[in-house]
Each structure stands twice: as structure tokens, then as C-alpha cells.
Amino acid sequence: MQTPAAAFSSPLAARQAVRSGSYTGYTAALVPGYVQANICILPKDWASDFLLYCQRNSRPCPLIACSDPGDPRLPSLGADLDIRTDVPRYHVFRNGVFTEETTDISAYWRDDLITFALGCSFSFEEALRDAGLPLRYLDLGRVAGVYETTIETAAAGPYAGPMLVTMRPFVAADAIRAIQITSRFPNVHGAPVHIGDPALIGIDLSKRYRDVGDGTVGRGELPVFWACGLTPQMAVMRAKPPLCITHAPSCMLVTDLRNSSLATL
Incomplete structure (x- = not known):
């Protein structure tokens, strides 16, 4: 597993390295000071129940952003962000079964897919x-x-x-x-x-x-x-949606949000 030899200068620099394929490893401490997100991508027909699941389980599933159907952007998390390419490694589940790992999900992208971004420890x-x-x-x-x-x-x-x-x-x-x-x-x-x-x-x-x-x-x-x-990966395996895409463990989406913005007083 690739680990960062040094932190990137900005979230954008980290995402660009991931997007180019030059970085595919763990993201812990990759860009100090910035929020990283767990990712779960589901077809629209399976999204409303998942949203409710997150609301009922806010400790393991703290929702920080949700995309429009078919939109690979998450503007509230970063101006230059493409969910299809900006996670170091993705896990693909079909009918609840993990089938493959990839570093780019452009080939899987559909107009009905919705991205959920969840807070990360x-x-x-x-x-x-x-x-x-x-x-x-x-x-x-x-x-x-x-x-x-x-x-x-x-x-x-x-x-x-x-x-x-x-x-x-x-x-x-x-x-x-x-x-x-x-x-x-x-x-x-x-x-x-x-x-x-x-x-x-x-x-x-x-x-x-x-x-x-x-x-x-x-x-x-x-x-x-x-x-x-x-x-959510466990919940997806039980629910068995025809397609679900998540981040690989500890390979998160690096956002432009500051960690301090999520802290309470």
C-alpha cells in the first residue's frame, strides 16, 4: 500500500495527483487541516432509503454532502472535484457483492448515480x-x-x-x-x-x-x-443494490473544507 512520503500543499494538489494516477494510497495525513470524506455512490432508486439510513445512524454515517443525480461534482466540498477520478481507489459492489477495485470509475458512471459523502475520523x-x-x-x-x-x-x-x-x-x-x-x-x-x-x-x-x-x-x-x-458497506451488502461504488478502506476523498469547520464549540 502506498503511503504519503510528504503531505501535499493543498487539497487540489492531492486530488490532481489522485486524478492523474500518480497517487493511489492511503489518505491519512495527506493534506493536514482538511476534511476527508467516505464515499457511497448509489442509483437514484436506492438513494432515498440510504439517506434515511444515514439520518438514523449519524454516528457511523455522518452525511456532509450529497450530489444531484448524474452529477459527478460536489461543489460544497471543492470547486475542482470530480468524484469519478478523485478517490485513490474505489470498491465496486454488484448485488451486494464486492466485485472489483479500480482507480477510476468513469466507465461505470451513469446519469442516475447519486454520491453521498460522509465525514471521516x-x-x-x-x-x-x-x-x-x-x-x-x-x-x-x-x-x-x-x-x-x-x-x-x-x-x-x-x-x-x-x-x-x-x-x-x-x-x-x-x-x-x-x-x-x-x-x-x-x-x-x-x-x-x-x-x-x-x-x-x-x-x-x-x-x-x-x-x-x-x-x-x-x-x-x-x-x-x-x-x-x-x-455503509455492510448495509449495502445486505441491501444488494444492483450497483454501489464506495471508497476503498482508508482511501478517502480529500475536500476543500477545513477540519475546524466541522468542530462544535
Whole structure:
């Protein structure tokens, strides 16, 4: 997996590198200070129930933008932005089954497709680091471990399924501070959904969702779990729409929004 050797100078520069195919890796810390978004693209006939699913499950699915049918632009997220080319890697699902990964979805694009952009925990990670809290996996060029839980989301039409979470380890004092900080970011998953014993929410730390991220918990540390924007992938697999396109894990859309714009006082 390609990881950034250095941050890009602007969100536009990052999107242009992705669009050209010169960057196809993880986007954590790619452009410090700017919001990144989880992506879910669905046919119009399947979109209204998904919108309701997001509204009923705002922790894992915090909606920050939605496109018009067939429009590959998201003007509220960036003036020069094309959803067909500006995500490093996409996952394509057909009838609920993951079928392929690609770096460009122009060939899949249709006039009835609607893009949903959801907030991403990469935004609050910056706030955690600014507060001096350690995130070892970022120093190693990795991302937080992702896990499937036994926490069921609220169903909407055909969309339902378990919540996915990301895990970050902290000593107790830092965990308290992390809860305080992330509570200020409800549009990017907000406060944790669980802290402590992973088994209480059905998690074995050695079994990550699609082997994504780092599940290491050090001596004296507590695992802290936040709702994850990969949750809609589970709902899509249950709903089985004829076509759905998402970002690949940890390969987000870099937007022109500032992280600070999503923080509450």
C-alpha cells in the first residue's frame, strides 16, 4: 500500500495527483487541516432509503454532502472535484457483492448515480495529535484498525447491518482526553461508542475487517472504539443494490473544507 512520503500543499494538489494516477494510497495525513470524506455512490432508486439510513445512524454515517443525480461534482466540498477520478481507489459492489477495485470509475458512471459523502475520523485524528495524544499507527504509515461489531444499526428500507468501528489505544488519562476532543466533532463520528473490553461488542482484536489497519494495544493501554464510515458497506451488502461504488478502506476523498469547520464549540 502506498503511503504519503510528504503531505501535499493543498487539497487540489492531492486530488490532481489522485486524478492523474500518480497517487493511489492511503489518505491519512495527506493534506493536514482538511476534511476527508467516505464515499457511497448509489442509483437514484436506492438513494432515498440510504439517506434515511444515514439520518438514523449519524454516528457511523455522518452525511456532509450529497450530489444531484448524474452529477459527478460536489461543489460544497471543492470547486475542482470530480468524484469519478478523485478517490485513490474505489470498491465496486454488484448485488451486494464486492466485485472489483479500480482507480477510476468513469466507465461505470451513469446519469442516475447519486454520491453521498460522509465525514471521516481522519479529521478528529488531527485534533488528537494537536493535543499531543500519541497515534503510533500514523507514525508507522498505517491507519487505525477496523472491526465489525455486534452493535446493530437502525434499519431503513433494505439497509441494515452491524456497526463497524475503528480502534485507537490510549492510556487511561489520554483516553479521557480523546473522548473530550472527539465529542466536539459530531460530523466526523464524534465521541467513542465503546471503551475497554472488545468482547463486549463482539470484537477479537486479532480479526480486523478486511485486515485493515493496526490492532496493537500496548501494555497499560485501553482500546477505544469509534464508529466507522465503512459501516455503509455492510448495509449495502445486505441491501444488494444492483450497483454501489464506495471508497476503498482508508482511501478517502480529500475536500476543500477545513477540519475546524466541522468542530462544535
